[in-house]
Amino acid sequence: MHTIFVSWVLLGLLAACAGRQAEARAFLVFGDSLVDSGNNDYLATTARADSYPYGIDYPTRRPTGRFSNGLNIPDLISEHIGSEPTLPYLSPQLTGQNLLVGANFASAGIGILNDTGFQFLNIIRIYKQLEYFQQYQTRVSALVGPEQAQRLVNEALILITLGGNDFVNNYYLVPFSARSRQFSLPDYVVYLISEYRKVLARLYELGARRVLVTGTGPLGCVPAELAQRSRRGECAVELQRAASLFNPQLADMVNSLNNQIGSDVFIYADAFRMHMNFISNPQAYGFVTSKIACCGQGPYNGVGLCTIVSNLCPNRDLYAFWDSFHPSEKANRIIVQIILTGSNEYMNPMNLSTILALDSKT
Numbered sequence: 350m351h352t353i354f355v356s357w358v359l360l361g362l363l364a365a366c367a368g369r370q371a372e373a374r375a376f377l378v379f380g381d382s383l384v385d386s387g388n389n390d391y392l393a394t395t396a397r398a399d400s401y402p403y404g405i406d407y408p409t410r411r412p413t414g415r416f417s418n419g420l421n422i423p424d425l426i427s428e429h430i431g432s433e434p435t436l437p438y439l440s441p442q443l444t445g446q447n448l449l450v451g452a453n454f455a456s457a458g459i460g461i462l463n464d465t466g467f468q469f470l471n472i473i474r475i476y477k478q479l480e481y482f483q484q485y486q487t488r489v490s491a492l493v494g495p496e497q498a499q500r501l502v503n504e505a506l507i508l509i510t511l512g513g514n515d516f517v518n519n520y521y522l523v524p525f526s527a528r529s530r531q532f533s534l535p536d537y538v539v540y541l542i543s544e545y546r547k548v549l550a551r552l553y554e555l556g557a558r559r560v561l562v563t564g565t566g567p568l569g570c571v572p573a574e575l576a577q578r579s580r581r582g583e584c585a586v587e588l589q590r591a592a593s594l595f596n597p598q599l600a601d602m603v604n605s606l607n608n609q610i611g612s613d614v615f616i617y618a619d620a621f622r623m624h625m626n627f628i629s630n631p632q633a634y635g636f637v638t639s640k641i642a643c644c645g646q647g648p649y650n651g652v653g654l655c656t657i658v659s660n661l662c663p664n665r666d667l668y669a670f671w672d673s674f675h676p677s678e679k680a681n682r683i684i685v686q687i688i689l690t691g692s693n694e695y696m697n698p699m700n701l702s703t704i705l706a707l708d709s710k711t
Contacts, residue, residue, distance in 0.1 A: 380510035382457030387414025576651030
């Protein structure tokens with residue numbers, strides 16, 4: 350009798366755990382170095398963040414392949430939805446129950462276009478990330494069955510960040526680049542948006558039903574571009590123009606996709622405006638500067654990579670930029686807070702808190 354009772358208790362506990370597992374929402378991430386959590390560590394590429402001082406403020410104090418001094422945007426979103434950080438898709442640890450937490454498919458250096466980031470050699474281009482997403486679904490299906498797998502994907506929260514590299518590591522990479530000879534800037538932006546639409550439509554076909562789509566940040570204000578193009582620390586005009594053409598068209602495209610689907614699947618996050626807040630007035634956010642990177646060399650610490658021989662600031666929380674391109678963990682926290690609670694001028698048609706509240710009712 351006693352053993353039967355113990356068995357029932359164990360079964361009850363297992364069922365409760367399974368319920369909690371099902372409740373914890375999967376989180377899936379696609380995109381470039383702003384959201385890569387370490388896939389490039391497993392690839393023969395120069396676009397990597399696997400050596401000191403990357404990760405200097407990460408809980409393990411070690412580099413993890415994140416382009417940050419500590420946590421990146423996906424980590425901070427995971428924190429808010431109450432789940433473990435998603436593992437890189439190429440990580441050998443992404444098996445069993447870890448698959449149910451989600452996966453990060455992002456790869457530093459990639460863009461919307463296949464020829465973006467070609468100089469980095471082996472990176473996971475966006476359609477390869479989508480292939481891996483299909484593979485991921487097959488693996489989840491083998492674990493929990495096809496119906497549960499489909500439910501997990503349909504109910505997952507998804508983040509995609511693309512576009513910046515199509516300007517910085519393609520159109521403006523060198524003077525008279527192939528793409529800048531082929532397209533005027535306004536025409537290039539129209540082309541990028543039409544290609545991005547195909548990517549988002551494919552995500553939807555693969556089962557994505559809640560997707561945060563971030564626009565590009567202020568590309569002309571990152572330390573790398575200040576070092577290259579700025580005389581007196583002003584943001585580089587041409588790159589700012591690129592971002593100001595791209596972002597409104599991305600917002601419109603997201604809106605028109607939602608209208609076509611008849612549901613708010615895609616949520617536009619205005620990363621440009623989020624960044625400009627602390628770039629225009631760093632002191633209001635506790636930063637001493639938004640022009641000089643914490644880690645780097647040359648003007649604005651914006652030249653080359655962040656390495657062991659770079660200048661390194663003692664307090665990362667005082668810098669809006671960690672390296673020549675990427676925000677510090679403190680800046681990432683400010684961005685994620687706006688993703689969570691921002692008004693319609695930042696998050697359209699709704700912010701992440703509203704999404705979480707809505708989806709918990711269904």
